[in-house]
Amino acid sequence: MMAISKDSLKEWFSHFGKTLKYSLHCVVSPFDGFWDLTHEKRGSVRAAVFIIIMTVLTNIWKVRYTSFVFIRVQWEYFNMIMDMCTFLLPFFIWILSNWCLTTLFDGKGNMRDIFIGSAYALTPYVLIQLPMIVVSNFVTFDEGAFYEYFLSFSLIWCAFLFLASVMQIHDFSFGKALFSILCILVGMLVIVFLLVMFFSLFSDAISYFISLYKEISYRFY
Amino acid sequence: MKRHISGIIITFGMLLMATLLVKPSVVSADRDLFYTYTYDYWGIERESPDAYAMNSVITTNTFGIGNLNSAEGMFVKDDQLYICDTLNNRIIQLEYKNDSFSLVKTVSEITKDGKKESISQPYDIYVTDDDIWYIADYGNERIIAIDQSQNVTSAIYKPEDEETIDADFKFKPMKLVVDAAGRIFVQAQNVNKGFMEFENDGEFIGYIGAAAVQFNFIDYVYKLISTQEQREQMEAFVPTEYNNIALDSEGFIYATIGTYDESTGSADPVRKLNAKGNDILIRNGYFDPRGDIQYGAGGGYTGPSKFVDVAVLDNDCYYCLDSNRGRIFGYDFQGNMLYAFGGIGYREGSFKLPVAIEELGDSLLILDKELGTITQMTLTDYGKQINNALLTYKKGEYDESASYWEKVLKLNGNYDLAYIGIGRSLLRQDRFEEAMSYFKLKLDYKNYSKAYLLYRKEWVEDNIGYIFAIFVVLLLIVFIKNTVQRVRREVNEE
Numbered sequence: 001m002m003a004i005s006k007d008s009l010k011e012w013f014s015h016f017g018k019t020l021k022y023s024l025h026c027v028v029s030p031f032d033g034f035w036d037l038t039h040e041k042r043g044s045v046r047a048a049v050f051i052i053i054m055t056v057l058t059n060i061w062k063v064r065y066t067s068f069v070f071i072r073v074q075w076e077y078f079n080m081i082m083d084m085c086t087f088l089l090p091f092f093i094w095i096l097s098n099w100c101l102t103t104l105f106d107g108k109g110n111m112r113d114i115f116i117g118s119a120y121a122l123t124p125y126v127l128i129q130l131p132m133i134v135v136s137n138f139v140t141f142d143e144g145a146f147y148e149y150f151l152s153f154s155l156i157w158c159a160f161l162f163l164a165s166v167m168q169i170h171d172f173s174f175g176k177a178l179f180s181i182l183c184i185l186v187g188m189l190v191i192v193f194l195l196v197m198f199f200s201l202f203s204d205a206i207s208y209f210i211s212l213y214k215e216i217s218y219r220f221y
Numbered sequence: 222m223k224r225h226i227s228g229i230i231i232t233f234g235m236l237l238m239a240t241l242l243v244k245p246s247v248v249s250a251d252r253d254l255f256y257t258y259t260y261d262y263w264g265i266e267r268e269s270p271d272a273y274a275m276n277s278v279i280t281t282n283t284f285g286i287g288n289l290n291s292a293e294g295m296f297v298k299d300d301q302l303y304i305c306d307t308l309n310n311r312i313i314q315l316e317y318k319n320d321s322f323s324l325v326k327t328v329s330e331i332t333k334d335g336k337k338e339s340i341s342q343p344y345d346i347y348v349t350d351d352d353i354w355y356i357a358d359y360g361n362e363r364i365i366a367i368d369q370s371q372n373v374t375s376a377i378y379k380p381e382d383e384e385t386i387d388a389d390f391k392f393k394p395m396k397l398v399v400d401a402a403g404r405i406f407v408q409a410q411n412v413n414k415g416f417m418e419f420e421n422d423g424e425f426i427g428y429i430g431a432a433a434v435q436f437n438f439i440d441y442v443y444k445l446i447s448t449q450e451q452r453e454q455m456e457a458f459v460p461t462e463y464n465n466i467a468l469d470s471e472g473f474i475y476a477t478i479g480t481y482d483e484s485t486g487s488a489d490p491v492r493k494l495n496a497k498g499n500d501i502l503i504r505n506g507y508f509d510p511r512g513d514i515q516y517g518a519g520g521g522y523t524g525p526s527k528f529v530d531v532a533v534l535d536n537d538c539y540y541c542l543d544s545n546r547g548r549i550f551g552y553d554f555q556g557n558m559l560y561a562f563g564g565i566g567y568r569e570g571s572f573k574l575p576v577a578i579e580e581l582g583d584s585l586l587i588l589d590k591e592l593g594t595i596t597q598m599t600l601t602d603y604g605k606q607i608n609n610a611l612l613t614y615k616k617g618e619y620d621e622s623a624s625y626w627e628k629v630l631k632l633n634g635n636y637d638l639a640y641i642g643i644g645r646s647l648l649r650q651d652r653f654e655e656a657m658s659y660f661k662l663k664l665d666y667k668n669y670s671k672a673y674l675l676y677r678k679e680w681v682e683d684n685i686g687y688i689f690a691i692f693v694v695l696l697l698i699v700f701i702k703n704t705v706q707r708v709r710r711e712v713n714e715e
Contacts, residue, residue, distance in 0.1 A: 069666040069673075074263050138677070140670035 012046075019044035023051060023123045030161055034168035037120060038113040045112065048119035052091070054126045056084050062129060067136040070144060090188070094118065097187035098166070105180050107170030117169045121161035128154035257562040259636065262507050262664045264514040267635040272551065272560045272604030273585060275570040279595040281306070281313060284324040289313075289593035294345035294357070294396070295586065297579040301325070302586065303354070304595070305343040312343055312356065317581055328354075331365065333373040340365075344395045355405065357394035364394050364407065364419075377405070380425030385414070398468045406466060406474060413462045415498060416474070430498035432461040432478060465577075469493075469533035473501070477528040477541065481511060490528045491541050491552075506557040507637075512543050512550050513561070522546050522565065532578045532585065536612045540578055540585060547572040549585065549598075553611050557638055560604075563587075570596065603632045610642055619646035637663045648672050653679065 022042045026033035037043040060080060063073055095118055099111050109117065132150050139147055166184075167177040257271045281304070282288045290308040297303070302315040302322070311329035315322045330339050341360025348354050353374060354367045364377040379392035393410035400406070403421035406429065415431035444452060464479040474494040481490040490511050493502035508514050512526025526543035533539045537554035547566075551559035564571045574591035583600045600608070610625035623646035626639040633639070644659030645668065653676035660669035681688070 068661060068664055069670055072262070072664050072666070140674045140677075141666055142670060142674075 015044060016046050016050070019047040020050060023047065023120050026120050027123045027127070027157075027161065030164035031168060034117055034120070034161075034165045037117060038109060038169050043116040043120060045116060048116045051119045051122055051126065052088075054130075055122050056087060058126050058129050058133075059083060059087055062133055065133050065137075067139075069139075069141050070136050070147060091118070093188050093191050094184065097184045097191055101183050101187050102166070102170045102180060105170070105172075105176070105183075107172065107180075109169035113169050117165035118162065121158060121165045124154050124157040124161065128157075256564070257560050259560050260508065260514050260558055261635070261637055264508065266515065269560055269633050269636065270603045271562065271601050272607065273549075273562060273598040274601045276584060276597040276599040278569055279315075279322055279597065280593065281324075284315075284322075286313065286324065286327055291590055292588055292593065293576055293590065294343070295577040295579050295588045295595070296346045296348060297581045297586065298348045300581070301348070302579075302581065302595075303346045303348060304588070305346050305356075307342050307344060307359070310340050310342060310360070312340070312346055312354070328367075328371055331367050331371045331373055333365075333376070338373075345397050347397055347399050349399055349403075355397055355399050357397050357407070359393055359395065359410075362392045362394075364397060364405065375423055377419055377423040380417070380419075382425055385428070396464070396466045398466050398474065400468060400472050408463050408466055411462075416463065416466060416476070428498075430463075430474070430476065430492070430494040430500075432463065432492075465528075465530045467531050467533055469537065469539075470535050475531045475533050475539060477531050479527045479529060479544075481525050481527070490526070491531055491539070502556065503554065504556040506552070506555065508558070510541065510550070510552045510556050510558065512541065512548070513546070516546075520565065526550070529576055530578045532580045534580055536608060536615065538608070538611065540580075542575050542578040542587065544575055547575055549578065549587070553638075554615065559607060559638070562598075567592075570598065572596065603629065606632070607638075610639075614642065614645070619649040622646055637665075641665050641668060644668060644672070648675075651675075 019042065022033070022037070026037060026043075060083060063071060063078070063083065095111070095114055098114050098118070099109075102109065102114070128150055132147060132154075135150075136147055163177055163181065166172060166181055167174060170177075170180070172180060257269045257273075258266045259269050261267050280288060287309070289304065289306050292304055293307045294305040295303065300317045302317060304313040304315070306313055306327075309329075311327050313327050314325040316325050328340070330337050332338070338361075340356060340358055342358075343356050344359040345357040346354055352369055356365050356367065358365050362379065365373050366375045367373055379390065380386060391410070394407050395410055396408040398406050404426075405419040405421075407417045407419065409417055412428075413431070414428040416429050418426045418429045420426055461478050461480050463476045465477045467475045469475060476492045476494060478490050478492070489500065489502070489504075489509060491502065492500040495501050502510070504510065512528065516523075516525060522545055524545065526541075526548065527545040528541045529544040530542040531539055532542075538559065539552055541550045541552070542548075543550060543563075546564065548561050548563040550561045553559055563575075565573065567573070572587060572589045572592070574589060575587050576590040577588040579586045579588075581597070583605075585598045587596045587598070588594075589596065606625050606629045610622050610629060613619075613625060614622035623643050626642035626646075629636055630639040630643070640659050640663045644656045644663075644665070647653075647656035647659065648668070648671065653672045656672040657669055657676060660666075660672060
């Protein structure tokens, strides 16, 4: 077992802090930022995981703490796991599909780069939506346009960052990046289709063996 | 020994329980026979005390004139009740005095130009202030106005208007009202252009309040790309037909449409029309007035509520009658649902095929076409408190309104309108924080925002000194920090 020395811990945290801070740079200058992120090793998996965790938390806190003027939830029917999955599943399918297709398109990035890049692209979502939860409690319904504007702004920014991340990580031109994003989205649908088919076939197979077992047991008893 | 005693106790206990179970339980009529409910913010049914309780069921047989035969229409003027006994070709007038009905007269023959004529299948009747009866004489394809001695004062036949009325159109009036100026509004069979409007002297003016044409988008696109021949074979997009009409105390027309379809959504099943025929019904409730919000297919009754009649009270509350599930839906002037009650069945207070609803004093009268009965339901204490609260709020007596709402709340803790009503009156009294808590409880975000806006303003005004002080302190800190840094740098440079 590896001993965790004080120095290695300190080293871990300083690297984490540095790479996390770099996400702020990525947000404001995405083209430059995403290039250096993977090519100059300015990002880290630990920071990427942290951003993803923060995004999930933002989603949950948003539902819980946003003023009821904007979001009203029927708590009896609220499922936190489902809420987390509605973000996490598409995100990881995106990464998978991204990796599958950009490999075909001569993309330069590997799975690690894609993961880090996609996670860093989520930064504005956390940066804007998290404070907006607090702000929502201090505005009225009529001032809601301002609130809604910020929310959509964060989403547009994220979308733009995703585009930039595909361009820079795989060294694509703008047109090629746009085309590959379209393909990635289609690829996501294919993956979902395969998953659903796999599960349904799997359950059919299981039920087949169960009925086989039953028939045999009836035969003998 | 101990075990023995406990055995005896258990035996006695079981005997006691058995007697309780066997003993016929007496149900109080106003509590267990009905199910009155409201909807909360989420559209979930919430049980409520009865706002209207079963009072009596009237059959005309008790007056020695035989039962009603497929009666279609009913009208109430002061304490007089007029029933259109459609297939018996007569009008029955009853009087309501001292909590009981008595027969005044039945009319089946009229005198027109000195000759006796009979009424054929009267569908609806309206009685004006000067006691002129307007009868939709469905079988004779005309509308007649008769005076007290059954002389026809005027008669309206199929209007001569080539532009809007086909030559083979049969004028079959089904529902009618007469406004204070003597204009007659008629819903005739197979007319989908709105209500036919006639002048006092019987002259046809035109149509009013045509319901918007409903079509779904795919059909529309399909029609755009199809050829002329194909288009002719397709079903035409036609406006929806009204099925009933009522007047409120201010002379506005309330109209119902029986063919509400949730998928298209916008064909509002109840409308309030102004003189131009525009829909001016206020729809500020959680849901637009359309009867049941959640419905299954229980008991073979599927689909949304089907409104067949509406009765408007003096306080601008209106009651819509749903013939699909035999329910009555009460709405206030803001379009909030007050309560719903009734049902399909043979019990007192249930209906088989309700067709008309009218208000008589504190009661609602519901005419059942199939059973040939009129059910009288009377306002309970709970219903009275709600009405009082609404009335006082409308008058601007907010404190009084709140005190009524508090009484309602004691009877029904699930009543959202009561919380919001109290919140509103607190808001008027400048008690913003308390008002906010009431609005928040019932997720009324619009009123909450109103209260919060004022609360925030008050808070800022109260604390402007502190806010300013904090601001100044922050500025000072920044200034001092900068100065210190500059001085340090200068010292270091030297």
